[in-house]
Amino acid sequence: MIDERADKSQVNPLRNYPSGSQYALAVQNPALCFRHPELAYATPDLNSNGMPRAISGNFATVFILTSPRGKRVAIKCFTFHTDERASRYLKIAQKLASIDSTTQSQPWKMNFEYLSVGICVAGIWYPIVKMEWIEGVDLLRWIESNHTDSESVRLVAENFLSLAKDLALAGIVHGDLQHGNILVAPDRTLRLVDYDAMHVPSCDGSTNSETGHRNYQPVTRWEGPPTDFDRFSIWIIVISLFSIASDPLLWKLLHDQGGEYLLLAAEDFDDLDTSLSFSVLRCHRDPAVSALSELFVHLVTESTNILPLPVIPDDIAPDLRQTNPMHSEPLTSAKTSASTDLNAFHGRTTLEILAAVSSPLSFVALFSLSAAGVISFYMAVSYFLALFFLITAITLLLRSRREELNRIDASLKTQQLDLSSRSIAAVGIDEMERNYAQLIANESALMSELANARGPTRMRAQKEYARIEIDKNARKSAINDRLNNLNLSKRNACEKLLREQRELWARSQLGFYELSGNSVAGLNPGDKKALKCNGIHTAADFADVHISRSSALLILPDGRRVRIPGIGPKKAEELIAWRRRCESHAQSRYSGTLSATDTKKIANEFKPLEDEIKALEQKLDEDASRRQNAVNSEAKQWRTNHIADNRSKLEILRPELHEIGRNLAEKRGSVEELKHLTNAHKALLLSRSRLSFPHYVRFIHLGD
Template sequence: MGSVTGPQRQFPSGADYAEALQHTQLCFQHPELKGARPELTKLGLPRAISGAFASVFSLTSASSGQRYAVKCFTRHVPDQERRYEAISSRLAQLDPVELSQPWNLGFEYLADAISVGRDRYPVLKMDWVEAVTLSSWLDDNHAHRFAVERLADRFEALTRDLATHEIAHGDLQHGNLLVASDDTLRLVDYDGMYVPALAGMGGTERGHRNYQSPMRGNDDFGAQLDRFSAWVIFLSLKAIASDPALWNRLHEPSGEFLLLTEDDFKNAGGSTRLRTLLAHPDRTVSGLAEQVRALAFQPLDILPPLAAAVPGQRVAATTVSGASGGGAATAPGSGGLPDWMAGHVSPQATPPPTAFSGTVPDSFRTRTPLDIATAVLWPLMLGVAVLMIVTGLSAPPIASGAPLLAAVALTALARSRRVERAQARAAMAELTTELGRLDDPVKAGEKLRKDRAKFDAAEATRTVDYPRAQDKLTARYHAELKEAEKRKVRKQRDMDKKIDALAEELRRTLAKTLADKQAAYVRDQLSRRLIAQSPPHGIGPKLAARLAAEGIRTAADFTGYRPVQNTQYNSIGAVLVLSSGRVIDVHGIGEAKAIALDVWRRDLVASARARQPTALGAQEQRAIEQGVASRRTQLMSQRKAVEAETDALREKARRQLEDNQKRLTRENTVAGEQAQQQRQEFGRRTVALQQNSALHRTLSASVEAARLRQRGLSFPCYLRFLYVGR
């Protein structure tokens, strides 16, 4: 069976491997693995420990009885074969005698080792070790301070082994550090390991985020990869050794960390865990915590190795002779690094301070003619003063002291002309000038502390405000959805009412149309009955003509009469009511004739109503029903339009939410990048302040030493030099 090739090779799943491993005598050809017995689950299937891109199975060799961990890959790893062969070759070259403990396991990359289906795939064969993870070991042993302290030292020794051989594991964390029965460490999972033969290649992983520097990127790959995680693990072990209660206080059961998490590195100002360690009374613990906080946002290539933290391995701090004795330790955050960390910063980060190159003479050298003249002058002036006192007893005392004052003045002049004095003044001026150019370390440290505290407070606020802003956007989005839904329900309810009312509207329309049709029929029948052709009783041709002259020709032209009181004749008259509602008084039409007209009309109405249609025609009814159906269709379309309108509002709200979230994320990312740059700047300022403090101490000591040496150039020393020559 041939192997599958190609840059993006497809690999089986963990379940596929488990199925194949049920028949190890068929899927393996390697003599140690062929017929090996896999560890089984309760269901009788090979037990798998699944990871990001592989599944690991425990197999016991049928030939040797040796137990192995066999890693089967589930996804493509770039340059997989080259990487594992380089790692395997480098580890095989290690001399066990040179290692602090047997931390490296047997490691062999086997190409085309296992058959799954019709293809063969590579595996990693590693020695199985009976050990527990570091976090499990701490669960059981955190109260044993000596054991934890010893394990911390062994961990440091392991990192020193790696650094000595230019190896980086790439993912130092509690799950990849196993503690054997003799309390020595074993290192597992070499997938992301760096060895010199892989220089120039990129990394395949970023490691467990709770142990990695926030500055580590996907492409970081080199011998310095483990430095930050080493400091984090070492801090945790030393803290637990000093104070076992910290394990239960800061660690969470089954937590994927020891004492600190990724959030503690990124948000040091708001981290309760980190603040607890920074404030710990044990100066080693607080100092290590300060170191981790300082290193979190420094480039990986300048991070100091962990070996600098162990007393037996520390590099001596840079000191200046006679300048640093008795100095108080620098407190964390005061501008420099704590005194226990002296020498922990790599040479690239803290170059030694520049020492003063000038010299200050501490005595006078060769005498000049002026010095000789001054030496001769003193006895002469002294003799003159004595003579004046002896010969001039009445002279003022000050006059006898004039020669001595003149000798003092000349001596001071001669002393000021000495080259040693000029050299001392020049040297002192240079020192004081250099010292004056430096910032006061105490003030600078206090400013750095305040700036960092202000920054941490702002970052803590930003860290809290960001999720709040996200929640606010989400709440507004849901409120808009709720309002859109309420608007939809309200409109659809109105539409449903109108749709439900269509049946009643149809009934009313049909009834009204029929009534209108019947009324029209009656009007038509009445309009056909002329009064002149079939006059009612008592209405002759003359009255019919008078009625016609007033607009009443047919039974349809009037609707009845109204009786009126005729006051002139004290009788009851009548007026006729036209169809328009207007009333007219027709001469000759009294109450009796009006009643006759009204009875005639009523009889005609009753006769017409008896013959009126009692139902609408099919076409008429269909037209009405089609109109109502059209109205129903219109309302249903409007109802669907409401749903579409609501969907549009939902989509608009969703787009606004996404746009606002992107904007908020972008702003937070920019703020995070600025914060990261600011943390780097704080790191640089811390290092610069340390250098400045060391240089300030050096120059201060040099100034003090110069002052001490200047005492050899004092006036009494000059007088002694005049006569003794030194």
């Protein structure tokens, strides 16, 4: 939302803005410095010194205020001027308002209101952005507290990728994606803040002076399409988050406490081949981490201006993740479980029904013949035994032809072969586990050695870099003071010339103010007649008065002095007071402005001094840049000399880790498969026990 209401007479006419400390002094009295009702009655958060707590950035200072109803808001006060700020915020607000929140992966948008007449400092109004207060922790502090929770870190990484896709689909470029502008909510969803550098489609063609955080931007200025400006930052954040999710130890190895980055910093982008962090990530034992890092290096090396959105590591190297012991999953087999159809016999055949009916009838007939005396008892016993063995043989034959028994026997035979092969494949896993653990220990030792050696050097470089920056800012502050004084002098010169032009014009208008009626108190008709007799008809006909103790002289425009009968000191004072009122009234009617010629003339008068100050500022920037480049070169030389050996060891260790990891994954899979097969074999044996001969006899006679 944009507040366009502005009193032009009060809005800052120049381009110099207050400093953070000047804003803090003004915020002490919200009722005086704010017009917005929600801000005028709010209370600012205070620091330990009792002053409004300021959160300072490169180009703005943020204050937190609480309304009487307890609602917290943030206000951003700018410390520099841009011509397109108001129009950019209007376009951004319109674009964000057009996005349906229900179609987004998470509620990442922040509500804000741009106030053209926002805050009054030293009698001048400056624009501010009133922002919704968002509950969350910036990404860096969140990782510091949660880097050991791999599941949560991975969820945040996936949410960030989803957020990046939301922005891409909407055609929005944040412009400064970095840890400080990404807040993590309690539910692990993300919120984006700081829209100063945001680009929306309607901003095409506009300029933007912000370049983003140096630890999230390429070394050279982005020259690709505006829609791809965020891609480099997105890759840096995605690589860092997924790497930490895979191996929390990387946070302690590659992040220095107090560092304004995640795992990768600006020094890593200077030379990807000599970067310690990229060396560790490219040689990491998790193939997904190494593949993601390798892909980024390849894309940046080929062309920084063509970067697609990253994909999650699972999609980069799925075949490698399957062989990674850190992510191994049990193999499956189509033969590991028996079908429920094999647990019992189903559906009697005609022969089985005949056998079930004939066998008892045969025994009944035999006993009937024996009881009737047709055959002797001993012959009946002989026939009984013969009939019993015949029926048993027929039953065994019929059972052997059952499909259930044949299928389960075939499955058992196949399982026996699988069990034998898996048992052989699992041989030596204990030794391989020990070898792999030793390789992991060697890798950790190498990375720890690198991190321990790099830490002090990087900290020294960072401290020197910060010292140069502080020195530059201190010296630039003095230059800015000179520039502000110059702008003030320029403004005073413009105001003086405009005042002179206004006074000149007002004097030219005095001829329209006549001595008539009661325009001058205390003058009688005789006095006015005496004035007119001496040529004084209007306020333009005399310039001043000279008053002595007992007499008064009127000073004419040509400098002559005349004494007017009847005009003493008191009436002379009334006359000059009337003339001044006329002049003041005329000046109030003046609506002229300085011409372009006058403005240019004044600008030219101050240009040599302005050029001198700008030259000093440019020289200061160049000197600071040269010193910082020297620090970077020294750090780079140190990395080249001291990291090469350990890096080569890591690169040698990497294929060995992958190879033994692949073999170990296979053996772990074989062990898991052996367990599954053993359990399945037991289940199949149990199923076969339900297909035993007694169960079959019961089945053919009773059908169950």
